[in-house]
Amino acid sequence: MKNFKKTYLSLTLFAVFMFSFSYMLVPLYDIFCEITGLNGKTNQTKVLNIDENPAERYVKVKFTSTIANSAPFIFEPVDREMTVQIGKIYNTLYTLTNNSNSIKHATASPSVVPSEDAEYFKKIECFCFSQQEINGLETKELPLQFIIDDDLPLDTKTLILSYTMFNTTDQIGSN
Amino acid sequence: MTTMHALVMIFGAVMPAFVGLANWQLPIMIGAPDMALPRLNNWSFWILPFAFTMMLSTLFMESGGPAAGWTLYPPLSLQGGDSMPFVILSIHLLGLSSILGAINVIATILNMRAPGMTLMKMPIFVWTWLITAFLLIASMPVLAGAITMLLTDRFFGTTFFTASGGGDPVLFQHIFWFFGHPEVYILILPAFGIVSTIIPAFSRKKLFGYDSMVYATASIALLSFIVWAHHMFTVGMPLAGELFFMFTTMLIAVPTGVKVFNWVATMWKGSMTFETPMLFALAFIVLFTVGGFSGLMLAMVPADFQYHDTYFVVAHFHYVLVPGAVFAIIAAVYYWLPKWTGKMYNEGLGKLHFWLTTIFVNLTFFPMHFVGLAGMPRRIPDYAVQFADFNAIASVGAFGFGLSQLLFVYILFNTLKQKVTAEDKCWDGAEGLEWTLSSPPPYHSFDKAPKID
Numbered sequence: 001m002k003n004f005k006k007t008y009l010s011l012t013l014f015a016v017f018m019f020s021f022s023y024m025l026v027p028l029y030d031i032f033c034e035i036t037g038l039n040g041k042t043n044q045t046k047v048l049n050i051d052e053n054p055a056e057r058y059v060k061v062k063f064t065s066t067i068a069n070s071a072p073f074i075f076e077p078v079d080r081e082m083t084v085q086i087g088k089i090y091n092t093l094y095t096l097t098n099n100s101n102s103i104k105h106a107t108a109s110p111s112v113v114p115s116e117d118a119e120y121f122k123k124i125e126c127f128c129f130s131q132q133e134i135n136g137l138e139t140k141e142l143p144l145q146f147i148i149d150d151d152l153p154l155d156t157k158t159l160i161l162s163y164t165m166f167n168t169t170d171q172i173g174s175n
Numbered sequence: 176m177t178t179m180h181a182l183v184m185i186f187g188a189v190m191p192a193f194v195g196l197a198n199w200q201l202p203i204m205i206g207a208p209d210m211a212l213p214r215l216n217n218w219s220f221w222i223l224p225f226a227f228t229m230m231l232s233t234l235f236m237e238s239g240g241p242a243a244g245w246t247l248y249p250p251l252s253l254q255g256g257d258s259m260p261f262v263i264l265s266i267h268l269l270g271l272s273s274i275l276g277a278i279n280v281i282a283t284i285l286n287m288r289a290p291g292m293t294l295m296k297m298p299i300f301v302w303t304w305l306i307t308a309f310l311l312i313a314s315m316p317v318l319a320g321a322i323t324m325l326l327t328d329r330f331f332g333t334t335f336f337t338a339s340g341g342g343d344p345v346l347f348q349h350i351f352w353f354f355g356h357p358e359v360y361i362l363i364l365p366a367f368g369i370v371s372t373i374i375p376a377f378s379r380k381k382l383f384g385y386d387s388m389v390y391a392t393a394s395i396a397l398l399s400f401i402v403w404a405h406h407m408f409t410v411g412m413p414l415a416g417e418l419f420f421m422f423t424t425m426l427i428a429v430p431t432g433v434k435v436f437n438w439v440a441t442m443w444k445g446s447m448t449f450e451t452p453m454l455f456a457l458a459f460i461v462l463f464t465v466g467g468f469s470g471l472m473l474a475m476v477p478a479d480f481q482y483h484d485t486y487f488v489v490a491h492f493h494y495v496l497v498p499g500a501v502f503a504i505i506a507a508v509y510y511w512l513p514k515w516t517g518k519m520y521n522e523g524l525g526k527l528h529f530w531l532t533t534i535f536v537n538l539t540f541f542p543m544h545f546v547g548l549a550g551m552p553r554r555i556p557d558y559a560v561q562f563a564d565f566n567a568i569a570s571v572g573a574f575g576f577g578l579s580q581l582l583f584v585y586i587l588f589n590t591l592k593q594k595v596t597a598e599d600k601c602w603d604g605a606e607g608l609e610w611t612l613s614s615p616p617p618y619h620s621f622d623k624a625p626k627i628d
Binding site: 019029166 | 211212274277278281282285286312313314315316317318319320321324335338339340341343346349350353354411413
C-alpha cells in the first residue's frame with residue numbers, strides 16, 4: 001500500500017502543478033510577445049535617446065479608432081494621417097464624446113499594424129489603459145505624443161495606430 | 176446546441192466510455208483483483224451525473240444553453256447569458272472526474288501488474304491507457320485554469336482576456352488548445368489500443384511491431400503538446416510560428432503511419448475471419464485514415480486559411496471521432512461482451528448493425544467535405560441554397576445512423592437473454608489474461624496473481 005500512496009501523491013502534485021502552469025502561461029505569453037515583438041503591442045518604455053539630428057526619412061502614420069460593443073461614445077482621431085520624420089517627437093489628439101446623459105468610464109487599448117514594427121512605435125504620452133471619467137454629453141481631448149524609432153526597417157513606409165475604446169462603466173461600478 | 180453537442184459527446188460519451196472500458200479491462204488484463212483505488216473510482220464516477228445535470232439544466236434557463244462553441248472563446252463566452260458559470264463549474268467537475276480516473280488507472284497499472292509482467296510485456300491496450308492517463312493529468316488542469324480565468328474575468332474584474340483592461344483574447348486560444356490538442360489524443364489513443372488488440376485476435380497472428388507501437392503511441396502523446404497552435408493559424412501568427420506548428424503537426428503523421436502500417440502488416444498472410452468486432456476494427460482503420468488525411472490537408476498553412484472554420488473541419492474531426500473513437504468503443508463492446516456477460520451476442524444482428532452504421536456514418540459525414548471545400552462555414556445555423564442537397568443527404572445519414580444505434584441497444588439486451596453461455600475463451604485467436612478467467616469473470620479476479628514468463 002505504500003507504493004499506492006506514493007503514486008497517488010505524486011500524480012496529484014503533478015495535476016496541481018499543471019493547474020498553476022496554466023496561470024504561468026499568462027506571463028510567459030507576455031514575455032514571449034515582448035521578446036519577439038509580436039502581437040502588435042506597442043512599446044511603452046518612456047526612456048528615449050532623442051536624436052539631435054534625425055535622419056531625413058519620412059513615414060506615413062495613420063490613426064484609426066473603434067468603439068467596442070456599440071458604447072455611447074464618439075471617439076475619433078483629430079489627425080487621420082500624418083507624415084512624420086523618423087526620430088522626431090510628434091503630438092496629436094483623439095477626441096472622446098459621451099453621447100449619453102450619465103457619467104461613463106472608458107478605457108482604450110492600442111494596437112499597431114504591421115505588428116512586427118509595433119516595437120518601433122514609441123509612445124511618450126498616451127491615454128491607453130488609463131481610466132477616463134467623462135460626464136454626460138462632455139467632449140474630452142486625449143493627447144498622444146509619440147516618436148518613431150530610428151531602427152524602423154527600411155521597407156516599412158506606413159504604420160497604423162488603432163485604438164479601441166471600451167465602456168468600462170459597469171466594471172467600475174461593480175468594484 | 177452545438178456547444179452542448181460537443182461537450183456532451185466529448186465529456187459525457189467518449190471519455191466515460193473509455194474510462195469504463197479501462198475499469199473493466201485493465202485489472203483482468205494485467206492479472207489484478209480490481210482497480211487500485213475503489214473509493215476514488217466511485218467518486219470519479221458519481222461526479223458525472225451531477226456535473227451533467229448542472230450542464231443540461233442550462234438549457235432550461237431564460238438565456239438558453241451556452242453558445243460560445245465548446246472552445247468557449249472570449250469575448251463571446253464572456254458576453255453570453257447566465258448559463259456560462261454553470262457550464263464552467265460543470266466542466267471543472269468533469270475535469271476533476273477525469274483526473275481522478277486517470278490517477279486510478281496509473282496507480283493500478285504501475286503497482287498491480289502480475290509478477291513477471293514487465294512494462295514491455297503489457298497488453299497494448301494497457302499501454303495506450305497508461306499514456307492516455309498521463310495526458311489527462313497533464314492537460315485537464317490547464318483547461319481548469321483557462322476556464323477559471325474566464326470566470327474571474329467575468330465576475331471578479333480580472334482582465335486575462337478582457338481587452339479593455341489590456342487582456343488578450345488570443346491568449347485564451349493558446350491556453351485552451353494547449354489542453355485541447357492533448358485532449359483529442361485522449362479521445363483516440365485508447366481506440367488505437369482496442370484496434371491493436373482486436374486485429375491480431377481475428378488475424379490469428381501476433382501484433383506486428385509491438386515495440387514500435389508503444390513508441391509510436393508515446394511519441395504521438397509527446398508531440399501533442401507542441402502542436403496546439405495549428406488550431407489557430409488564422410489569428411495572425413508570424414511566419415516562423417506558422418511554419419513550426421505546420422511541420423510539427425505533419426510530424427505526427429509519422430508515428431500514426433507506423434501504427435496503420437503495423438495493423439496492415441499484422442493482417443498480412445493471417446488467417447482472417449470477419450466477426451463483428453473485426454469488421455468495426457477494419458472500418459476504423461480505413462475511415463480513421465480518411466480523417467487522418469484530411470487532417471494533413473488542414474495542417475498545411477496556406478490550405479488551412481481556406482478550410483478554416485468550414486464544414487471541411489467538421490468532416491475531418493467527425494471522421495476521426497465517430498468512425499474513429501466511437502467505432503473502436505463499439506468494437507470493444509462486441510469483442511469483450513461475451514467475457515462480461517457470459518453470453519454470446521447474435522452474430523447476424525451484429526453484422527447488420529455494422530453495415531447500417533458504416534453506410535450511414537459515411538452518408539452523414541462524407542458530403543461535409545464537399546460543402547466545406549465549397550465554403551460552407553461551421554457554427555452558423557443557416558446556409559446558402561447551393562449547399563441544400565448535400566446537407567439533405569447528410570441529414571438522412573444522421574437519422575439513419577442514430578436509428579441504427581437502437582439496433583445496438585436491442586442487441587445488448589438480446590445478448591443477456593441468450594440461453595447458450597459463452598466459452599471462457601470465445602475467440603480462438605484471442606490472447607491475454609482476461610481469457611483465462613471464467614465468463615463472466617468473478618467480482619475479484621485473480622485472487623492469486625498469475626505468473627507471466
